[in-house]
Amino acid sequence: MDRFYPEPKGRIWLETEGQNFLGTGRIELLEKIEELGSLRKAAIAMGMSYRKAYYAIKSVNLLSSSPLVTFSHGGKGGGSTLVTTEGKNMIGRFRSFETSFVKFLTDQEQFFRQE
Amino acid sequence: MDRFYPEPKGRIWLETEGQNFLGTGRIELLEKIEELGSLRKAAIAMGMSYRKAYYAIKSVNLLSSSPLVTFSHGGKGGGSTLVTTEGKNMIGRFRSFETSFVKFLTDQEQFFRQE
């Protein structure tokens, strides 16, 4: 028997119009935004540049039939970024998708352990 | 109802020792080698540079407990690259893994169509 065997791995995401819409990174970013109410703070919390976070979220909204986040700038606190009901709903569905995928990968392990 | 909805997508591969071992591209390359008996011809047939193909296959063998391909160089025909029995076996297991994954993704579509 081998000391090491191949492990099934993978990555999943969602596409709309044939373009990258949501993956694990963007979902984490949405969750941070939901938690902190600010795109900048969320980016910093994830060790990500604001620019990258901004472009990611901008792309998410462009590819969604209804916005997953809303923005306001200026005023008290300088502005804010909020996750909409649709956004929270999408986060939940993606996480379910992800959980099923982890199970799928685990189930596949047996086929690569056998001698 | 939306004109467009998110489509579940993904990519799968195998790792050994925490490193990329085999993915769709390398499997296709192995299949081409099996068909043509030559790494160079396989690379050309896939529109891939020989160098990239060479490094890919070299990595595959390094990460496998037993070689999936064998090489000979010099002599009649200049040399050859052959897929071992273990290699053919691995191709088959990966393709099964892939088939299951396509089914998994299809099954997930329903969760992103709803309203």
Next chain:
DNA sequence: AAGCGTTATTCCTTTAAGGGAACAACGAAA
């Protein structure tokens, strides 16, 4: 010993993604 087509390897260039920094725009509060 020369020719051949492959495997094996090196070097340099090109290209795309991301990072950092800088700064304008905004609007409520003081």
Next chain:
DNA sequence: TTTCGTTGTTCCCTTAAAGGAATAACGCTT
């Protein structure tokens, strides 16, 4: 009207991955 912290945008630089080209190494055949 000034201050403040955020959103929004642009510029340039760095860095990692991929490509192309060139060439050595090899060993059977003639």
